[in-house]
Amino acid sequence: MTVLDDIIEGVREDLQARRLPQRDIESAARAAAPARDAWLALGGGEADPGLRVIAEIKRRSPSKGDLAGIVDPAALAEEYVAGGASVISVLTEQRRFKGSLADLDAVRARVDVPLLRKDFTVDEYQIWEARAHGADLILLIAAALDDAQLKGFSELAHELGMNVLLETHTREEIDRAAAAGARIIGVNVRNLKTLDVDRSVFGGLAASIPAGAVAVAESGVRGVEDVTHYASQGAQALLVGEALVRTEDPRGLLREFRDAGSAAMATRLA
Numbered sequence: 001m002t003v004l005d006d007i008i009e010g011v012r013e014d015l016q017a018r019r020l021p022q023r024d025i026e027s028a029a030r031a032a033a034p035a036r037d038a039w040l041a042l043g044g045g046e047a048d049p050g051l052r053v054i055a056e057i058k059r060r061s062p063s064k065g066d067l068a069g070i071v072d073p074a075a076l077a078e079e080y081v082a083g084g085a086s087v088i089s090v091l092t093e094q095r096r097f098k099g100s101l102a103d104l105d106a107v108r109a110r111v112d113v114p115l116l117r118k119d120f121t122v123d124e125y126q127i128w129e130a131r132a133h134g135a136d137l138i139l140l141i142a143a144a145l146d147d148a149q150l151k152g153f154s155e156l157a158h159e160l161g162m163n164v165l166l167e168t169h170t171r172e173e174i175d176r177a178a179a180a181g182a183r184i185i186g187v188n189v190r191n192l193k194t195l196d197v198d199r200s201v202f203g204g205l206a207a208s209i210p211a212g213a214v215a216v217a218e219s220g221v222r223g224v225e226d227v228t229h230y231a232s233q234g235a236q237a238l239l240v241g242e243a244l245v246r247t248e249d250p251r252g253l254l255r256e257f258r259d260a261g262s263a264a265m266a267t268r269l270a
């Protein structure tokens with residue numbers, strides 16, 4: 001069994017334990033304030049958008065164990081916004097990442113930028129649940145879903161006014177994401193089956209991301225050099241977790257990342 005299979009097994013068990021009647025979760029989702037446009041926030045459709053950052057609230061990871069004792073996720077999210085984050089990612093998976101929907105609620109109550117509900121989506125119920133808790137963007141992982149699920153889950157998210165970050169790790173998965181109509185395509189340089197991080201994976205795949213889709217480099221940002229590397233290889237946005245939760249100054253580090261990444265983008269586009 002791979003790490004990803006093991007995580008998904010736990011996600012399914014936790015979901016059964018908290019599942020509300022379908023009509024209840026649907027009415028909660030429909031009662032939520034309208035979703036914010038994450039595609040626009042990530043520079044979708046702009047010729048020279050400058051580097052965008054999706055800043056993650058990440059307490060723990062299977063690869064690194066506990067990362068940070070985040071006492072107040074909403075205060076951290078406010079720091080991220082002050083540093084110029086375009087989207088906040090809130091990990092809600094409980095067993096392996098120590099996340100929760102309570103973290104998502106707390107962040108939603110305090111910041112106004114689009115929120116990514118970062119979880120391992122394997123059931124339509126989680127999409128209704130994301131919207132009910134104020135998320136604007138959901139994660140779909142190509143390695144975890146078949147083509148019919150990628151298409152059907154994307155359609156439901158769009159019906160609810162949300163965007164989808166469709167995560168890939170191979171050329172074939174990018175083709176599947178494109179076929180599912182993805183407008184925000186992430187390349188996770190972390191292989192979710194082995195947990196190996198290979199930063200060269202993004203550059204090898206970036207050219208395959210269709211024009212018009214926002215290209216997101218996910219994982220492995222340790223500092224400004226990695227930001228510059230991804231931006232020079234075609235990333236329009238980065239998803240950053242560990243580096244931001246470990247630093248004493250998330251606001252300052254985010255500004256450094258945005259400045260360095262935007263300069264590298266400008267050089268690439270010149």
Ligand SMILES: O=C(O)c1ccccc1NCC(=O)[C@H](O)[C@H](O)COP(=O)(O)O
Nearest residue numbers: 061062063192218219220221240241242
């Ligand atoms: O982070 C992990 O160890 C991990 C393991 C298994 C599945 C997913 C995992 N992480 C999810 C992510 O994609 C990252 O949280 C995100 O891209 C940020 O990565 P980083 O900046 O390297 O913390």
